[in-house]
Amino acid sequence: MGHECEALEREFADYHDMRYGIGVNSGSSANLVSVAAMSELGLIRRGDRVLVPALAWATTYAPLIQYGLEPALIDADASWCSVRDADILHTYKLSGAERIGLVVDCSILGNPSHGAFWSQVATNWGAPLLVDNCESIGAREPDGTRCGTRGLANTFSFYFSHQLSAIEGGMILTNDEDFAIMCR
16 A cells, blocks of 8 residues: 555546545455445445346445345346436335435446436435446446546456456545545
């Protein structure tokens, strides 16, 4: 966690026009640290429902389960990302969902997710947004927004099979100072 890591955190955050970069040992840990920080800050709590893509990774789901959250899977569209469908939200409200405490968005295999839609969903529910962008570094949404920049927490992996490889490693990006401090 010396000067080289600090330089990477700053450069990676700058590239994404984000204020804070927090280097971690893996993308898996980036997700876990993000969920842990949200829990510690009281933003999520055990029993909260989480809107989460049905197509993601074990490392997307594991922290949710570990923190006692209840995943509500959102189907994928032809892009392999979560379908953009306002009816889904109506369905969850009608089903008596106690509380949507967190929204998770993933861009799959370089395909930009419907980030603006899921960001608005999180805002409408009053829930934080976690963007798992492990496989889409550098991708842009149709409006030009760089993937992995809309969430309270935006996570990245540098695993050897991803676009930017350090064999292992990960990053959390955020614009929220309190969240960044809690992640550290």
